[in-house]
Amino acid sequence: MVVVGDLFDWLYGQRGVVPEHLRPVVDAMRARRRLLWLEGNHDMHVARALGPSSIECSDRPVQLTVAGLSLDLRHGDLVDPSQTGYRMLRRFLRSGLMRGVTGALGPALTQRLGERATWARHLQDTPLGVDGRKPKWLEAARAQARTLVGVDLAVRGHGHWLGWWDEGLVCLGDWLHYRSYLEVDAEGARLRRFEPDGEDPVLAWGPVGALPW
Ligand SMILES: [Mn+2]
Numbered sequence: 001m002v003v004v005g006d007l008f009d010w011l012y013g014q015r016g017v018v019p020e021h022l023r024p025v026v027d028a029m030r031a032r033r034r035l036l037w038l039e040g041n042h043d044m045h046v047a048r049a050l051g052p053s054s055i056e057c058s059d060r061p062v063q064l065t066v067a068g069l070s071l072d073l074r075h076g077d078l079v080d081p082s083q084t085g086y087r088m089l090r091r092f093l094r095s096g097l098m099r100g101v102t103g104a105l106g107p108a109l110t111q112r113l114g115e116r117a118t119w120a121r122h123l124q125d126t127p128l129g130v131d132g133r134k135p136k137w138l139e140a141a142r143a144q145a146r147t148l149v150g151v152d153l154a155v156r157g158h159g160h161w162l163g164w165w166d167e168g169l170v171c172l173g174d175w176l177h178y179r180s181y182l183e184v185d186a187e188g189a190r191l192r193r194f195e196p197d198g199e200d201p202v203l204a205w206g207p208v209g210a211l212p213w
Pocket residue numbers: 005006040041042075077157158159
């Protein structure tokens with residue numbers, strides 16, 4: 001299992017601390033035989049939070065071959081090189097200064113403030129019920145996917161553009177409407193929707209563009 005980031009609204013990892021309300025999800029992940037967690041822009045320093053763990057973490061793009069398919073896995077917040085302001089914010093959040101500040105605040109306050117700031121920003125960017133998908137992000141993600149050599153599928157999160165494009169771009173993570181995931185096995189790849197009861201329906205077997213929001 002691979003998580004392509006932003007599993008939580010906010011997780012800034014401090015040594016050995018997983019906030020209590022996030023623990024059931026993390027425990028379920030630990031119970032998997034093998035799990036790779038790619039950090040997003042809402043989950044940072046995940047390895048530090050988890051401590052020694054069966055969960056592998058990465059803050060870099062990862063390439064994996066699964067059942068003969070070559071996958072390029074990234075969260076996707078860096079697909080657009082023109083977003084210089086965002087890149088500065090990202091660097092700050094991962095800086096030593098931020099580490100010092102969060103260390104002084106302690107885990108509980110860091111969590112509370114982070115969640116509050118994230119939620120406020122979310123409401124500002126995309127008021128509830130508003131389609132927050134940015135066409136510019138999708139264009140950048142498709143352009144980046146086109147530059148990748150020897151990659152069958154470029155799997156991204158971040159943009160909330162659930163869908164599959166001709167370049168091999170697969171975007172996961174809508175606003176929990178589809179509860180979607182990509183399944184890869186010897187027969188190929190398909191997008192599915194998680195159903196708690198019964199079989200998970202297939203959403204796409206190949207490029208279909210964006211699924212309805
Ligand atoms: Mn993101």
